[in-house]
Amino acid sequence: MERSRNEEQTRYSSFSRRSLLLGGGMLLGLGTLVGRLYQLQVVEAERYRLLAENNRISMRLLAPPRGEIIDRQGIPVAINRQNYQVLLVAEQARNYRQVLDRLGGIVEITEADRERIDRDVSRVRSFVPVRVRDNLSWDQVSRIAVNAPELPGISIEVGETRHYPFGAVLSHILGYVAAVSERDLIEQNDPLLQLPGLRIGKSGIERTHDETLRGAAGTSQVEVNAVGRVMQELTREEGQPGHMVELTVDTMLQNYAQQRLMGERSASAVVLDVTNGDVLAMASVPSYDPEPFGRGLTAAQWRALTEDPLNPLSNKCIAGAYAPGSTFKMVVALAAMEQGIDPGERVFCPGYYELGNHRFHCWSRGGHGHMNLQDSLIQSCDVYYYDVARRLGIERIAAMARRLGMGVPVGIDLPGEREGLVPTEDWKLATIGERWQGGETLISAIGQGFMLSTPLQLAVMTARLVNGGRAVVPHVTRAIHRPGGIEPTVKAPPPSLGIPERHLDIVVEAMEEVVLGRRGTARGARIDLPGLEMGGKTGTSQVRRISAAERAAGVFRNEDLPWHRRDHALFVGFAPVGRPRYACAVVVAHGGGGSAVAAPIARDLLIETQRRDPASREGPSGPIAALGGQG
Incomplete structure (x- = not known):
């Protein structure tokens, strides 16, 4: 009997200790949780509010207008001209290749264009616009607008392209602009170069004074959803245009x-x-004519220039x-x-x-x-x-x-x-x-x-x-x-x-x-x-x-x-x-x-x-x- 009471007392003592340890652990965990919640919601509330806001608000760069180049008499020799572009949003087009077939009846879309479009569509999200054609005439823009119901996912955007009024006369002095390469991105630590469609100086004065002509980027604050789709633009600040360069040339x-x-x-x-x-x-x-470099040369155009024994690209x-x-x-x-x-x-x-x-x-x-x-x-x-x-x-x-x-x-x-x-x-x-x-x-x-x-x-x-x-x-x-x-x-x-x-x-x-x-x-x-x-x-x-x-x-x-x-x-x-x-x-x-x-x-x-x-x-x-x- 005495032995039974002792065993009972031992079990009770052991249970009490375990209960106390378990209760203490639960209280410690609850205290830690409460402390962490206090830290998150009170102490660091502003920090996390800003992080959440940044997930909703995206800051994007805007390309500034490139600076003009004039000669010693003040005659413009490199300027920016309005450029009508056709853009494609694959998500809206559903079957974008069929849409391109219909668009091809209005403006020429070459096989090289189609290969580039396929490549660009595969690289970006389906809601990101992809360039189809540049430098459209007003007649082409009008015809696309008339046929808009049959061209889902197709839109027209007005941008700028580099124009050289005197063409080949000044090409060896002015040079030309072209798309940013991977090497440019590595060598130049400028976020502006990551903008799609940006053109930078590759030769001549366009290259010598590229940073001067490039200007400073503007900014646009846009609201985006969880997958990055733009919902609306909140604020916009235009960039600083590039400076004008005056030449000694007559x-x-x-x-x-x-x-x-x-x-x-x-x-x-x-x-x-x-x-x-x-x-x-x-x-x-x-x-040579410098303007096609800004639009992007075809393989045939590049071969014709580089394989010419008279070397027209060389000054x-x-x-x-x-x-x-x-x-x-x-x-x-x-x-x-x-x-x-x-x-x-x-x-x-x-x-x-x-x-x-x-x-x-x-x-x-x-x-x-x-x-x-x-x-x-x-x-x-x-x-x-x-x-x-x-x-x-x-x-x-x-x-x-x-x-x-x-x-x-x-x-x-x-x-x-x-x-x-x-x-x-x-x-x-x-x-x-x-x-x-x-x-x-x-x-x-x-x-x-x-x-x-x-x-x-x-x-x-x-x-x-x-x-x-x-x-x-x-x-x-x-x-x-x-x-x-x-x-x-x-x-x-x-x-x-x-x-x-x-x-x-x-x-x-x-x-x-x-x-x-x-x-x-x-x-x-x-x-x-x-x-x-x-x-x-x-x-x-x-x-x-x-x-x-x-x-x-x-x-x-x-x-x-x-x-x-x-x-x-x-x-x-x-x-x-x-x-x-x-x-x-x-x-x-x-x-x-x-x-x-x-x-x-x-x-x-x-x-x-x-x-x-x-x-x-x-x-x-x-x-x-x-x-x-x-x-």
């Missing part, structure tokens, strides 16, 4: 230059203001590298005088120059006789420069060339500039693995061999020669128009190159005689208008080596060769004589002789440049009036 002069080159298969020309480096014209042919003024030929002789002349060679010293030219076992020929087979420095420039005697180069060495020649803007980037505000090539002994050893030869110095002195330059570099060299030895830097941006005012790009005069003025005068006087003198190589291209005369230098650069057999037989005329084996024609010039203001460089690829082909083009460009300069006009009876329709 569009009418640019158009003239482009048309003047159109007779050539591949050519380029640059006109500079020698006082400040303003690029007044920069023409390259063939060219040959800054990316075309050519042997400068005899236009390089001014560089050697200045290097010679800097090293103490008397410009009056005479060198005899029998038509060739011998160095070791090799004979280096002058372009004049019969020779020029005795030549001093100025004579050698006026008649473009090769033998004079062979002799001077042997005494100078390639290093001194290269140093002067770089001071004048050759073999180095000149710093123009356009992407894709090539630096050309001014060879040296170290360059050849590092690049080719061979030692420099004496004969290579000789052919470099007449702008051949490894020597390469761009048309822009030739124009810069000429500008620095005739402006008193000032290191002008070429540029195509004149100013940025900001809300606070106009910000010019050139704010200080160019520094001096340290070339003695008397040396420059000797070279410039010779360049004047090249055109105005009776024995000058460009006398056939002279400007016979008082006050507008030009000076310059011809150049003809070989693209192949003439064999001894060809030279003996005389069978090496350009007319007898296929186009791609003919010489390049070059000319650098300036005007007006006596008070130079403009420099010009012309390169006609495989054009033949510089005096016959390139010099007349430069003459016409310099006449037109001066005709358009208000400072050159002297009233109705002045020299400009005498031009009439010329230029």
